[in-house]
Amino acid sequence: MAVVFEKTKMLTDVPFHYCPGCTHGIAHRLLAEAIEELGKEDEAIGVAPVGCAVFAYNYFNCDMMEAAHGRAPAVATGIKRVHPDKLVFTYQGDGDLASIGTAEIIHAAARGEKITTIFINNAIYGMTGGQMAPTTLEGQVTTTSPYGRKKEHCGLPIKMSEIIATLDGAAYVERVSMHDVPNIIKAKNAIKKALQYQIAGKGFSFIELLSTCPTNWGMTPADALEWLKDNMIPYYPLGVKKEVEL
Amino acid sequence: MAKKLMKGSEAIGEAAIQAGCRYFFGYPITPQNEIPEYMSRRLPQEGGCFLQAESEVAAINMVYGAAGSGARVMTSSSSPGISLKQEGISYIACAEIPCVIVNMMRVGPGLGGIQPAQGDYFQATKGGGHGDYHLVVLAPSTVQEAANMVMEGFDIADTYRIPVMVLGDGMIGQIMEPVEFVPPKKREVPPKTWAATGWSDKSRPRAILNSLYIEPEEMKVVMDRLLERYELIKKNETRVEEFMTEDAEYIIAAYGTTARIAKSAITKARAQGIKVGLIRPITVWPFPYEAYSKAADRVKGFLDIELSTGQMVEDVRLAVAGKKPVEFYGKLGGFVPSADEILEQIKKMAEVK
Numbered sequence: 001m002a003v004v005f006e007k008t009k010m011l012t013d014v015p016f017h018y019c020p021g022c023t024h025g026i027a028h029r030l031l032a033e034a035i036e037e038l039g040k041e042d043e044a045i046g047v048a049p050v051g052c053a054v055f056a057y058n059y060f061n062c063d064m065m066e067a068a069h070g071r072a073p074a075v076a077t078g079i080k081r082v083h084p085d086k087l088v089f090t091y092q093g094d095g096d097l098a099s100i101g102t103a104e105i106i107h108a109a110a111r112g113e114k115i116t117t118i119f120i121n122n123a124i125y126g127m128t129g130g131q132m133a134p135t136t137l138e139g140q141v142t143t144t145s146p147y148g149r150k151k152e153h154c155g156l157p158i159k160m161s162e163i164i165a166t167l168d169g170a171a172y173v174e175r176v177s178m179h180d181v182p183n184i185i186k187a188k189n190a191i192k193k194a195l196q197y198q199i200a201g202k203g204f205s206f207i208e209l210l211s212t213c214p215t216n217w218g219m220t221p222a223d224a225l226e227w228l229k230d231n232m233i234p235y236y237p238l239g240v241k242k243e244v245e246l
Numbered sequence: 247m248a249k250k251l252m253k254g255s256e257a258i259g260e261a262a263i264q265a266g267c268r269y270f271f272g273y274p275i276t277p278q279n280e281i282p283e284y285m286s287r288r289l290p291q292e293g294g295c296f297l298q299a300e301s302e303v304a305a306i307n308m309v310y311g312a313a314g315s316g317a318r319v320m321t322s323s324s325s326p327g328i329s330l331k332q333e334g335i336s337y338i339a340c341a342e343i344p345c346v347i348v349n350m351m352r353v354g355p356g357l358g359g360i361q362p363a364q365g366d367y368f369q370a371t372k373g374g375g376h377g378d379y380h381l382v383v384l385a386p387s388t389v390q391e392a393a394n395m396v397m398e399g400f401d402i403a404d405t406y407r408i409p410v411m412v413l414g415d416g417m418i419g420q421i422m423e424p425v426e427f428v429p430p431k432k433r434e435v436p437p438k439t440w441a442a443t444g445w446s447d448k449s450r451p452r453a454i455l456n457s458l459y460i461e462p463e464e465m466k467v468v469m470d471r472l473l474e475r476y477e478l479i480k481k482n483e484t485r486v487e488e489f490m491t492e493d494a495e496y497i498i499a500a501y502g503t504t505a506r507i508a509k510s511a512i513t514k515a516r517a518q519g520i521k522v523g524l525i526r527p528i529t530v531w532p533f534p535y536e537a538y539s540k541a542a543d544r545v546k547g548f549l550d551i552e553l554s555t556g557q558m559v560e561d562v563r564l565a566v567a568g569k570k571p572v573e574f575y576g577k578l579g580g581f582v583p584s585a586d587e588i589l590e591q592i593k594k595m596a597e598v599k
C-alpha cells in the first residue's frame with residue numbers, strides 16, 4: 001500500500017502530554033518536520049525550557065538538554081560553542097523567554113549566537129496554572145491579574161520579535177501564528193527558513209509563534225483560536241521583522 | 247617542566263588548559279579577574295573558546311551546555327557571583343555533568359569587600375543551591391596546590407560525573423609563587439557516552455541531560471545514585487594534611503590561606519616548647535572527620551581558625567564530638583591574621599603566659 005502520510009521521525013512515539021487543542025503539539029511537529037526536511041536529524045541538539053514544553057526532551061528525537069527556567073539560550077550557547085557544526089535550537093515559552101530569561105535571550109541574539117529559538121507566545125503562564133505573563137494582553141484576565149492586566153500597574157505586553165530584530169546579531173526574525181491552516185503552513189516555512197539561516201552561519205534566528213492555551217484561557221480550542229486571531233494578532237503583528245541576506 | 251613564577255589566578259587558568267579544558271565562561275568580579283583575562287588570552291591560542299557571559303547566571307548555564315555536550319569546561323567567580331551561579335550548579339549536580347568551578351572567596355555578606363575571606367564554606371560544602379546535592383570541594387593553600395587541584399579536579403569531575411569546586415580565597419589568587427604543571431596520577435576516566443553531541447551514533451541511547459523527575463520513583467533512582475556516589479567519593483577522595491601532629495598536644499584546624507599562616511605560627515610555637523600541630527582539610531567536602539576524631543583521643547584541645555564567623559568549626563566539633571574543647575578564632579572584615587597573632591591564640595589555648 002502506498003504511504004500517503006507518515007509522522008516525522010524527528011518526533012518520538014511518546015504521546016504528547018499537552019491539553020486538547022493546545023498549539024504546543026502543532027509547534028513541535030512543525031519544528032520536527034523542518035529539521036527532518038533539512039536532513040539534520042542526526043545533527044540536531046535541542047534545549048527544552050521550563051514551562052508546559054518542559055518534557056520536549058521526550059518528544060524531539062534528537063539529543064536534548066533540559067535547561068533551568070529561562071536559561072535555554074545560555075545552555076544552547078555552550079552547546080553551540082563546543083559543536084559549531086551542529087544544529088542547535090531552543091524551544092521556549094513566553095514566561096521562560098520574555099520574563100525570567102530576558103537577559104539570556106537578548107544577549108544570545110546580540111552575540112549573533114548561531115542557534116535558532118522557537119518562541120511560543122500564548123500570553124500566559126500555562127504550566128503553573130494561568131498566571132500573567134509579560135505577553136499577557138491589556139485587560140486580559142489571568143489568575144494573577146484577576147481584574148485584567150492594567151497598563152498603569154504593570155505596563156503593556158512585551159513584543160519580543162520587535163526587540164530582537166533591533167539587535168545586529170539577529171539574522172532572521174519572524175512572527176507567525178497557528179490559528180488556521182494557511183498560517184500553520186507559513187509558520188512551518190518560517191521555522192525552516194530560520195534553521196537555514198543557522199546552517200548558513202548567518203547568526204541568530206528567532207521565530208515567534210502566536211499560540212493558544214485553551215485550558216488557562218478558559219475557552220474551547222476553537223474559541224481560543226478565534227480569540228488569538230481577534231486579540232493577539234492586532235497587538236502582535238505577523239510578518240518578518242528582520243532578514244539579512246541568506 | 248620547569249617551575250615558573252605565576253600569580254595564583256593565572257596558574258589556575260594555565261592548569262585548566264594543561265588539563266584539556268578548552269572552554270571558559272565567566273563574568274568579571276574582583277578578586278579573580280585574572281582568571282578570565284588569562285583564559286581570554288590563552289584559549290584562542292589553543293583552539294578553544296573564551297566567552298564573557300552577560301551574567302554569572304548565564305555563565306554557569308553555558309557551562310551546563312558545553313559540559314553537557316562533552317567538553318572540559320571551567321568557570322570562575324568570587325562570592326557574590328558564586329551566589330548567582332547556585333541555581334545552575336544545582337541543575338548541573340542533578341544532571342550529573344562534570345565541570346570545574348573556581349570560587350576565589352571575598353569578604354561578605356552582601357557586596358561585602360574585595361579582601362580575602364572564607365565565608366562561603368557553608369555554601370560550598372553544605373549545598374549552596376537548592377536541593378540535596380554535594381560538590382567535591384578542594385581547598386588550596388598554595389599556588390602550586392591550586393594548580394594541581396584544577397588539573398586533578400577535571401579528572402575527579404569526569405570520574406564521578408560531578409561538579410568540582412576549587413575553593414580558594416582572594417589571597418591564593420593574588421600571590422605569586424613558583425609553580426609547575428604536573429599531570430595528576432592517571433585515572434580510569436570513563437568515556438562521555440552520555441553527552442549531547444548530536445545523535446549520529448545510534449549505538450548509544452539518545453542523550454537526555456535533565457534534572458526533572460516528576461515521578462517520585464524516578465527521582466528516587468537518581469537520588470539513590472547520587473547518594474551512592476557521594477559515599478564512594480568520601481571513601482576514595484577525602485584528603486587531609488597533618489603537620490607536626492605526631493606528638494602534638496594541641497591541634498589547629500584551618501584550611502586554605504589560614505592553614506598556611508598557621509604553619510608559620512606552629513613553627514614559632516614549637517620553638518617556645520608548645521607542642522602544637524595542624525590538621526588541614528585538603529578536601530573540605532568530603533570533610534576529613536576521621537583525622538580530627540582520631541586526634542581527639544590523644545590531644546588536649548583544638549583551635550579552629552578561619553576568615554569567617556565560624557563555619558568549618560562546626561564540622562570540627564562534629565568530629566571531636568565533645569571529647570576535647572574546640573576553641574575558635576575568626577578574623578573578620580577581610581583581614582588576614584599574622585603568624586604572631588595566631589601564636590598568641592595558641593599560647594592562650596595552651597595557657598602559656
Ligand SMILES: Cc1ncc(C[n+]2csc(CCOP(=O)(O)OP(=O)(O)O)c2C)c(N)n1
Binds near residue numbers: 093097120127
Ligand atoms: C526559577 C523558577 N521560577 C519559577 C518556576 C515555576 N514555573 C514553571 S513554568 C513557569 C511559567 C511557564 O510559562 P511559559 O514560559 O509561558 O510556558 P507555557 O507553560 O505557557 O508554555 C513557571 C513560572 C520555575 N520552575 N523555576
Ligand code: SF4
Binds near residue numbers: 017018019023052213
Ligand atoms: S496548560 Fe495551556 S499551554 Fe499548557 S498544555 Fe495546557 S493548553 Fe497547552
Ligand SMILES: [Mg+2]
Binds near residue numbers: 093095122124133
Ligand atoms: Mg506561556
